[in-house]
Amino acid sequence: MMRPVLNLLARIGQGVMEALARLGRWFVFMLGLLPALPASLLRPRLIVDQLYQVGVLSLQIILVAGAFVGMVLGLQGYSILATYGSAESLGVVVALSLVRELGPVLTALLFAGRAGSALTAELGLMKSTEQLAGMEMMAVDPLKRVVAPRFWAGVLTMPLLAALFSLVGVLGGYAIGVGLLGVDSGSYWSQIQSQVDFREDIINGVIKSVLFGVVAVWIALFEGYDCVPTAEGVSRATTRTVVNTSLAVLGLDFVMTALMFNV
Amino acid sequence: MRDIWVGLFVALGLLALTLLALHVSNLLSLPSGKGYFVTAEFDNIGGLKVRAPVKLSGVVVGRVESISIDSKNFRAVVGMNIESNYSIFPIDSSAAIYTSGLLGEQYIGLSPGAEDAVLKSGDRIALTQSAIVLETLISQFLFNKAAEGDKK
Structure with missing residues (x-):
């Protein structure tokens, strides 16, 4: 009679304990990584290698996705704006939605899938083959040698990728709007320039993407560093990276939009 | 080889940021502040x-x-x-x-x-x-x- 209730209570208790333990490990990881960050700047070689892995190899998906998002925005925006006879504002619709929201957010989501999952899997495998423990044996701090360069690379990469995404998107919208649907080229650009503000829109977009970069890399590195060192553990950690990063980025984006753009 | 790619990537990213600032936003048409x-x-x-x-x-x-x-x-x-x-x-x-x-x-x-x-x-x-x-x-x-x- 009481057994199912007790079982349920025990499961809830276990979940809470596990969550608290994870929070504690996350905090310890954070405290360990923070002092390792400045030290790793002394070895830029490691950061450049990671920039290649995290940044250059993500270019393809970011550029293609940006172009197509811009083109879709161009098509959809045009069909709505044309009903109100203001198709000239197409540029503003495309540019503002890309620079403010879609650029940083979609870049972060793609980054989580392309680079974040790779970082987690790499660190997880390093842990399960005891490479990290081996480093510690040789008095090499894996946080400084392995984790911190990846952190810097991710944080540096994100705003650059987001800017490329937005720019390619605006050009994609231009190709569709001006090339295909016959919006005037001059008014496409002049409307954009008169409506998009440097401080309000561009800078806020960059701030967003830097913050998303920190969040995405941090989650990816923590999940890899913290994973259960088995094949299954690594696969679970990789999944958690993508899911948690996506949720964190989307939630954070709402909060930041509410704070930044007083609508 | 990788260095070239990384250099290209960073240069492209910075170029995109500048283009966004100059060509997409109103940075140039802003009043000089004074x-x-x-x-x-x-x-x-x-x-x-x-x-x-x-x-x-x-x-x-x-x-x-x-x-x-x-x-x-x-x-x-x-x-x-x-x-x-x-x-x-x-x-x-x-x-x-x-x-x-x-x-x-x-x-x-x-x-x-x-x-x-x-x-x-x-x-x-x-x-x-x-x-x-x-x-x-x-x-x-x-x-x-x-x-x-x-x-x-």
């Missing part, structure tokens, strides 16, 4: 927003910087920053709120007066004309029509 601040009172500012342009003969000479309410006479007070190389406005200039196109954004149009003294920072433009609110216009028109009908 300018003078004048205010004007309106009965109704319609849909005027902060950062809306202030124009003279269609040329942008400044931007709206603040919009507030005068708590004594309940009129809207619009503060605008006018670029310092346009410190040519006679003190009896007037300001009006216009709409670009039928549904476009609203802006402030200045028309110069005839005095010799020019507007300085902190001055208030005395002559103003409020925004035309479409609903008021339509209701006035209907009212007039109804009044005409009564006469017949």
